[in-house]
Amino acid sequence: MDVPQGVFKSSQKLKNHQLKYLNRLLEITYKENEFYKTFYRRKRLIFPKKINSWEEYAKLPLVSRKDLQYDYEKHPPLGRNINLKQMAKVKIRRTSGTTGRSLYFVESEEDRKTKFKMLQRRYGHLGVDDKDVIYMFWPPDMYEFHAEVFMSLGATVYMTDLIPDIEIIKNINRQKINNIFLSPSHAVQLSHIVAKEKVSIDRKIKRRFFLNGEPGGFDWQFRKKIKEVWNAECVNIGGASELDQIFTECPQSPGYSHLAEEFLLCEIINPDTLKPDLVGELVVTALWKTGSSFIRYRTGDKVTMVGKKCRCGNVTTLIEGGLQGRMDQAINLNSALIYTNGVEAIIRRYFEIIDYRIEILNINERNFFRIYIETDKLNKRAQNKMLWELEAYVYHRPEIKIVAPGTFKSNIWKTKRIIDSRNNKIKSILLSTPFLKRWV
Numbered sequence: 304m305d306v307p308q309g310v311f312k313s314s315q316k317l318k319n320h321q322l323k324y325l326n327r328l329l330e331i332t333y334k335e336n337e338f339y340k341t342f343y344r345r346k347r348l349i350f351p352k353k354i355n356s357w358e359e360y361a362k363l364p365l366v367s368r369k370d371l372q373y374d375y376e377k378h379p380p381l382g383r384n385i386n387l388k389q390m391a392k393v394k395i396r397r398t399s400g401t402t403g404r405s406l407y408f409v410e411s412e413e414d415r416k417t418k419f420k421m422l423q424r425r426y427g428h429l430g431v432d433d434k435d436v437i438y439m440f441w442p443p444d445m446y447e448f449h450a451e452v453f454m455s456l457g458a459t460v461y462m463t464d465l466i467p468d469i470e471i472i473k474n475i476n477r478q479k480i481n482n483i484f485l486s487p488s489h490a491v492q493l494s495h496i497v498a499k500e501k502v503s504i505d506r507k508i509k510r511r512f513f514l515n516g517e518p519g520g521f522d523w524q525f526r527k528k529i530k531e532v533w534n535a536e537c538v539n540i541g542g543a544s545e546l547d548q549i550f551t552e553c554p555q556s557p558g559y560s561h562l563a564e565e566f567l568l569c570e571i572i573n574p575d576t577l578k579p580d581l582v583g584e585l586v587v588t589a590l591w592k593t594g595s596s597f598i599r600y601r602t603g604d605k606v607t608m609v610g611k612k613c614r615c616g617n618v619t620t621l622i623e624g625g626l627q628g629r630m631d632q633a634i635n636l637n638s639a640l641i642y643t644n645g646v647e648a649i650i651r652r653y654f655e656i657i658d659y660r661i662e663i664l665n666i667n668e669r670n671f672f673r674i675y676i677e678t679d680k681l682n683k684r685a686q687n688k689m690l691w692e693l694e695a696y697v698y699h700r701p702e703i704k705i706v707a708p709g710t711f712k713s714n715i716w717k718t719k720r721i722i723d724s725r726n727n728k729i730k731s732i733l734l735s736t737p738f739l740k741r742w743v
């Protein structure tokens with residue numbers, strides 16, 4: 304794909320660009336991709352070689368992760384969602400599997416080149432340049448590629464592992480690090496080390512925290528604390544392994560993000576009626592991918608459209624925050640649908656909480672949340688405020704237990720913090736967690 308340089312300021316130009324690459328994608332997919340051909344045949348549809356209008360596009364069937372997984376199981380080792388005749392100069396990747404079973408996909412040589420330019424464009428727009436010294440708390444498979452992109456923009460990159468410790472904080476001062484790529488949990492953990500070890504952070508340096516991987520990064524209370532401790536502004540970026548970039552927070556409209564519609568054809572649908580909606584599941588077609596295809600692919604992620612243009616002039620769709628949780632993580636609790644990442648975002652507002660686990664239980668026919676929080680100094684007033692906010696969100700008074708700092712020791716990327724123990728076949732690991740006191 305020829306990666307567009309500037310942002311699209313005309314919707315018509317964006318649409319023309321999308322249609323051009325949609326048709327290229329259909330052509331590529333038609334040639335070799337046995338998964339799509341069979342999938343469409345089964346739906347009694349002819350795989351289209353060309354699409355002329357969005358009405359035609361909207362008639363293409365939706366593809367879910369389950370459909371691809373089914374194909375993969377029937378056709379090992381990789382499934383049939385492959386557009387290449389020969390598997391040369393390709394990278395076989397798989398999704399992380401944090402939200403279900405993993406999925407394999409092929410990244411062609413062209414895909415890697417496009418991805419490089421796509422990320423270069425994203426970080427270039429965000430202002431990354433030769434004045435930036437970057438620290439990355441990312442898993443190895445992500446940071447190598449991104450580090451190359453940052454270096455191409457002139458930045459200096461410090462690689463690190465995922466364990467925040469005092470040495471890292473000293474280095475942030477010594478090396479004059481002004482950009483840190485990390486998850487909201489890492490940001491909290493680093494800040495706690497600063498407080499505990501009484502290190503003074505050089506506040507003359509203006510910093511940026513690029514947040515990714517977990518909910519909580521959009522919360523203004525969380526951001527206020529980051530500003531206080533680090534003199535850092537937060538920018539949220541988001542994606543998925545099989546699609547890469549999905550959204551980037553707009554520096555001119557903090558709290559809102561642009562969908563990467565230069566690369567993805569995006570729709571938001573109601574997951575029950577499958578009709579377009581302002582709030583619902585994000586469905587995408589990855590216009591730039593040539594190794595494996597994702598056409599009207601249900602991401603499973605919930606997004607909320609803002610419904611107006613952004614002040615920055617970029618015409619791509621503006622959404623509230625970023626990805627607001629997995630649709631399949633919505634829990635039906637006492638007839639109310641609750642998104643667990645909303646619960647996580649509330650907890651993240653309280654900076655005194657180092658880590659947490661959320662358990663959903665059913666005891667004596669009663670469904671409820673039990674939340675373990677790792678903290679040693681959440682005061683009574685904050686405790687009550689948090690409880691009140693949680694109660695308003697989950698429609699019942701959750702049970703909260705305080706555990707000692709260091710109990711959970713989760714330094715890995717995308718730690719699983721939600722455990723649904725209602726199905727008694729899965730025995731909760733939390734039942735044996737020693738807790739300091741029962742709070743509520």
Ligand SMILES: [Zn+2]
Pocket residue numbers: 553554555556561613614615616617
């Ligand atoms: Zn904007």
